[in-house]
Amino acid sequence: MATLIDGTAIAAAIRDEVRAEAAQLKSRYGIVPGLATILVGDDPASATYVRNKRKACAEVGIQSFGYELPATTAQGELLNLIGELGQRADVHGILVQVPLPDQIDEKTALDAVPLSKDVDGFNPANLGVLGVKGQRPMFAPCTPQGCIELLDRSAIQIASKRAVVLGRSTIVGLPVALMLLSRDATVTLCHSKTVDLPSITRQADILVAAIGKARMVTADMVKPGAVIIDVGTNRIADPTRKSGSRLVGDVDFEAVKEIAGAITPVPGGVGPMTIAMLLRNTLLAARRQAEK
């Protein structure tokens, strides 16, 4: 029976650390870390994400500046706003909530965020150095960094281990593979074109699932004792719930937990870590300004 990797508890510990350091930054330098959030349009899910991030900021002493723009916003307007926020000394991080409306090119908008304020860590210039030993990006992307942090704070060795990552998105799969590599794991990256996936996943000491398919990692795909990090959040029908649905990961948790050595639940695993890493990146940005 696997040890449960409790992302909620680990994220709470990190938020406590951020809160203490933010207080110190304020008392020592008079600097309050600031995060600007930009929400374009009225997608309810995006609005919820932004609200949760701002709430999390408030709880740890990070000031948040919310910008809500209409769905009809022209790309130029958004770029102007990002440009202004890039200049402001009280804004240390800028978060552009995706997806953006069709008239705005997502890559152009995200690239407009100055590297020094890209607390989401999505810039491709960040991606490049993630896999390079001894180099560090300005900011590591939040979800992949959250996966690594879960391993570290559970005292799970990464160096020399076989790591298999399922999914190669630029948001999770690819950066987490590069980060595991830079930590000396032997990394295999699998994806939709991979042949005989189970024979590969069964070699993994550390298996990261970020493929977006509900419970596709079954028990026969897991080596006994392996560490399972489940990044998936998939909504499936569940008539026993009042809502009629529930969230599950990319891993068949109930079956896999019987043979894995350690496993993250969904929800309560990687999810809470993403916001915790965003807070820590914002703190880091403010600290860099203080120490300049």
Place this chain on the structure above:
Amino acid sequence: MATLIDGTAIAAAIRDEVRAEAAQLKSRYGIVPGLATILVGDDPASATYVRNKRKACAEVGIQSFGYELPATTAQGELLNLIGELGQRADVHGILVQVPLPDQIDEKTALDAVPLSKDVDGFNPANLGVLGVKGQRPMFAPCTPQGCIELLDRSAIQIASKRAVVLGRSTIVGLPVALMLLSRDATVTLCHSKTVDLPSITRQADILVAAIGKARMVTADMVKPGAVIIDVGTNRIADPTRKSGSRLVGDVDFEAVKEIAGAITPVPGGVGPMTIAMLLRNTLLAARRQAEK
């Protein structure tokens, strides 16, 4: 008995293509592709590399501008030169030969080359997008691109194949792994901290060795029928040669060729491809300017 992948012949074919396209660019737009080479100091090996590159340029109708600076050159002077060359319309590519003397920070110097003229493809911003399907860097780095080209021009399928890359340098191992990934291979990246390497290399349909150890890939590490790309160039003692030494790859060629399906020799495999790719990147830079 493996098919020989003849890098010398494939590189010659590519040089012919570059020559024809350079002539067309000249007749149609009056543009002669131009490569500036910068050599700092008097390392004889570096001088030879630069001389070979300039000679290769001349052979295909690329104009080369050679800059030879003394070993005592200050970093600021080098940066000024790079800045000037960055402005010049007749210089489409800038090549800074490494290693540089101690007083010059290599990363600072290489980063000073404008992305649009970085025909070596070493910029970390290029590295990031290599692994992203559907995205392309401004210029792919020459040696990794040469490896892919050898596979393509030998009609070797990459998609869905198991690829294992030995070595994770930012010059070869890491970018070639990312390029194989973007071509839908399932990629495992191995390095000095990898445990039980032979069990992993034996799974490879395509094995790229870029680890810098003479003949370390032995026959027992290779799956029958596998395709072997040997990036290594190691000089070993050979009393039967007049020079007393010879070049060998990272692969034990004589033994491995008996079981591999296809294999590159050393010399005459990946080596000639690197300069061919540099020529093609320079042509590409000039064509981009013509079509602007």
